[in-house]
Amino acid sequence: MEDKEITQEIISVSSAPHIRGEDSTQRIMFSVVIALIPALLGSVYFFGTRALWLTFLAVITAVATEWVIQKLRKVEVTVSDGSAIVTGILLAFNLPGGVPWWLPVIGSFFAIAIGKQAFGGLGFNPMNPALLGRAFLLASWPVHMTTGWTAPLYGTKSGISTVTEATPLAALKDAIKYLNVEDKAQQSAETIAAIKGSYGNLLWGKVGGCIGETSVIFILIGALYLLYKGYINYRIPLSYIGTVALFTWIFGGVEGYFSGDPVFHVLAGGLILGAFFMATDMVTSPSSIKGQWVFGIGCGVITVIIRLVGGYPEGVSYSILLMNLTTPLLDRYLKHKPFGS
Amino acid sequence: MLTALKRSFKGGVHPPENKKYTESKAIEEIPLPEKVIIPLQQHIGKPSKAIVEKGAEVKAGDPISEAGGFVSVPCHASISGTVKSIEPHIHPLGEKIPSVIIESNGEDQISDNITFNSDYMSLSGEEMKNLIYGAGIAGMGGATFPTHVKLSPPPEKKINTVILNGAECEPYLTSDHRLMLENTEEIIEGFRIIMKILDVKRGIIGIENNKPDSIKKMEDISAKFPEISVVSLNVKYPQGAEKQLIYALTKRKVPAGKLPMEVGCIVQNVGTAKAVYDAVAYKRPLIDRIVTVAGCVTYQKNLKVRIGTPLQHLIDYCGGFEGSPKKIIMGGPMMGLALHSLDTPVIKGTSGILMLRDDQVSAVKTTACLNCGKCVEICPMNLMPNIIAGFAKYERWDDAKDAFALDCIECGCCSYICPAKITLVQNIKYAKFKIMEDSK
Ligand code: SF4
Ligand code: SF4
Numbered sequence: 001m002e003d004k005e006i007t008q009e010i011i012s013v014s015s016a017p018h019i020r021g022e023d024s025t026q027r028i029m030f031s032v033v034i035a036l037i038p039a040l041l042g043s044v045y046f047f048g049t050r051a052l053w054l055t056f057l058a059v060i061t062a063v064a065t066e067w068v069i070q071k072l073r074k075v076e077v078t079v080s081d082g083s084a085i086v087t088g089i090l091l092a093f094n095l096p097g098g099v100p101w102w103l104p105v106i107g108s109f110f111a112i113a114i115g116k117q118a119f120g121g122l123g124f125n126p127m128n129p130a131l132l133g134r135a136f137l138l139a140s141w142p143v144h145m146t147t148g149w150t151a152p153l154y155g156t157k158s159g160i161s162t163v164t165e166a167t168p169l170a171a172l173k174d175a176i177k178y179l180n181v182e183d184k185a186q187q188s189a190e191t192i193a194a195i196k197g198s199y200g201n202l203l204w205g206k207v208g209g210c211i212g213e214t215s216v217i218f219i220l221i222g223a224l225y226l227l228y229k230g231y232i233n234y235r236i237p238l239s240y241i242g243t244v245a246l247f248t249w250i251f252g253g254v255e256g257y258f259s260g261d262p263v264f265h266v267l268a269g270g271l272i273l274g275a276f277f278m279a280t281d282m283v284t285s286p287s288s289i290k291g292q293w294v295f296g297i298g299c300g301v302i303t304v305i306i307r308l309v310g311g312y313p314e315g316v317s318y319s320i321l322l323m324n325l326t327t328p329l330l331d332r333y334l335k336h337k338p339f340g341s
Numbered sequence: 342m343l344t345a346l347k348r349s350f351k352g353g354v355h356p357p358e359n360k361k362y363t364e365s366k367a368i369e370e371i372p373l374p375e376k377v378i379i380p381l382q383q384h385i386g387k388p389s390k391a392i393v394e395k396g397a398e399v400k401a402g403d404p405i406s407e408a409g410g411f412v413s414v415p416c417h418a419s420i421s422g423t424v425k426s427i428e429p430h431i432h433p434l435g436e437k438i439p440s441v442i443i444e445s446n447g448e449d450q451i452s453d454n455i456t457f458n459s460d461y462m463s464l465s466g467e468e469m470k471n472l473i474y475g476a477g478i479a480g481m482g483g484a485t486f487p488t489h490v491k492l493s494p495p496p497e498k499k500i501n502t503v504i505l506n507g508a509e510c511e512p513y514l515t516s517d518h519r520l521m522l523e524n525t526e527e528i529i530e531g532f533r534i535i536m537k538i539l540d541v542k543r544g545i546i547g548i549e550n551n552k553p554d555s556i557k558k559m560e561d562i563s564a565k566f567p568e569i570s571v572v573s574l575n576v577k578y579p580q581g582a583e584k585q586l587i588y589a590l591t592k593r594k595v596p597a598g599k600l601p602m603e604v605g606c607i608v609q610n611v612g613t614a615k616a617v618y619d620a621v622a623y624k625r626p627l628i629d630r631i632v633t634v635a636g637c638v639t640y641q642k643n644l645k646v647r648i649g650t651p652l653q654h655l656i657d658y659c660g661g662f663e664g665s666p667k668k669i670i671m672g673g674p675m676m677g678l679a680l681h682s683l684d685t686p687v688i689k690g691t692s693g694i695l696m697l698r699d700d701q702v703s704a705v706k707t708t709a710c711l712n713c714g715k716c717v718e719i720c721p722m723n724l725m726p727n728i729i730a731g732f733a734k735y736e737r738w739d740d741a742k743d744a745f746a747l748d749c750i751e752c753g754c755c756s757y758i759c760p761a762k763i764t765l766v767q768n769i770k771y772a773k774f775k776i777m778e779d780s781k
Contacts, residue, residue, distance in 0.1 A: 012667055012668050012679065012702070013435070013668075013679040013680070013681050014668075014679060014764075015679065015764070015766075015767045015770075016670075016674075016675060016676050016677055016678070016679070016753050016756075016766070017674060017675045017676070017753035017756050017757045017766070018668055018670055018674040018675075018677065018679065018695075018697060018702045019356055019357075019512065019674045019675070019697075019701070019702060019757065020705055020756070020757055020759075020762060021354065021356070021757050021758045021759075021760075023715070023758070023760040024705075024760050024761075024762065025708050025711060025760050025761055027760070028711075028713070028760055078708075081708070120709075121709065122708070122709060122711070123708070123709030123710055123711055123712070123761070124709060230715075231713075233714075233718070282711045282712055282713035282714070283711050283712050284712075285712070285714075286712075286714070287712050287713065287714030287716075287717045287725065287727055287728075288714075288717065288725060289714075289717065289718070292714070327712070331712070331725070331728060332728070335725065335728075335744065335745075336717065336720075336723050336724055336725050336745075337597075337723065337745075338597040338722050338723055338724055338745045338748035339351070339352075339584065339588075339594065339597065339721065339722045339723045339748075340584065340594040340595050340596045340597045340599070341596060341597040
């Protein structure tokens, strides 16, 4: 009997299941990187090689920061899991094209050092690091962050035929604001009438904005890939975009309820990028199925409030950051009922 | 016939099936081992009590222990020979438990009790049940719940559907598949006996559609019994779990924390049905079963093995190891038990022995939970494994209980799917154990 007793070194008696699926953290993160490549190519096409340069700086800084901090903390270095690369790309994607080169560097550093490593690294960060980095930049260098817009190489900043000097959402916001101001009323009315003509530009990406957010088509190509791979699911994007569409339609117009332009609101700004690539960030969005619906709707409501009522033309980043904070509660209280109850 | 309908349940995973290695291997009878080790507990419930002593001469099929209570079954000698000792011996669960060790006399004499009764269908339900009890049958799909107990629902529970489980959803295993092909008549007869005992007029046989030959054969043979239907199921793990199978076949949801009889169903495994037939028609106790031997052995096979045969004997018969196994698993790779001794015996619930190499089992590095929700999405019981395991990590047993840890069926899907490779089901099992302990 003794001779047949196999020693622990040779065989493993760890418990079931004895086989595991192929997905790993690394595989997921690199799939997200791949999914962001179409949007990156789009940003280079519309904003030139500067977009590539800014993205490169952000990624390098993110990876280097993670490496250094993990070395200093004397913990395992996990830069090979790809999550810092994702953070770097998303941070750059959320910057205007005209910012100085050191802005993505500082933003990425903040995102990784404060937004992620200070909490203990991947899996422990309560908020999306890239968005936190962006919020930090917006608070610290508001001029760069709000006026650094560059026009796309093949179009105007607004994409709206009557306006050239503002991003689409800002153009609309101004138009609504000045609708009753004598000398601007006519022009504002023309702008509002012209926004329907901008759909094509918005879809394609021929408008000003953050370098990675403008091209709906390119972003969606990447999003479809992630949906197909099962690394994101439809619940948050659908509920988020659906909520924005519904409420901007109801409240977003100038001729009373149900006169808004939901299509414009969905296509303009950072909603598509945010809904598919940032609100869906696994770590900071709920794992509860009900929680995911609530999260998406919450993001939508806050985005609409900021866009229609708040001081900024765009509210995607802040809405996601705010909802990130509710994630632990949503997971805890929107419990699942077991099958059969 | 309902085969055209595509059916399944909610959640679940699709591990690589890996059935190709053995699904075409006809069942071979393995030569008798020199000795068998028969643990007195091979079932859920009270252990059985030995009724033989050291030195006793036994024939295959002679009882060697009696049931230790209602939820218990007797055990039988599986070969003829001499009782060498009754001593604690390594059991698949990893502990040593009292076992009867019989040395073969090489003659394979069969117990005189085993006789054919061609008129078995006219026995009363009660007589049939006694034969099943006496034959020591416990669920052969792996759960090993005493079959006579399952066939004795309390009178207030009206059973109207009996389900025969031919799903065999675990990867690698093909023993039920081969049995359905090669012993179809016996299985159908056993199923009819079970239906008669329960006085039920509706029998459904659920088989995953990766076994089209079994489905066809089972359909052909059962065609003359209109009360029996064969249903083809979409391949998905854990289709063979009782609640999931019942849902896939009848759309009935067994209430959380309750047994299938709550919705008028009773589920039996195809191997159990065959054993029931043997017991009722032949008075033949459960002394052998079909075992898939797969993985890194020279010849992968389906074997008919006497209960109590040590693993080593199976491996030798299959030509020995090819390469070195990293894990030896009794059962399937999703729920099976990892073994550490080749002296471990085959027991009534052993559907397969897998010898998996390093590259076939994943020894993987665990990272922090990403909160990705994958485990939540696929949990067939609709639980939140990440949350329960999180509570377990901080020993918050009450919270784990509130998160419905006790409803976990331990299928392992969550651990399988987790990209962070967290040992979810292991942690949840531990939480369940702690919760049960606390409630005592
Ligand atoms: S929690 Fe339990 S029932 Fe759910 S997938 Fe994990 S092991 Fe299966
Ligand atoms: S699958 Fe793993 S990483 Fe994802 S939520 Fe569940 S436990 Fe966390």
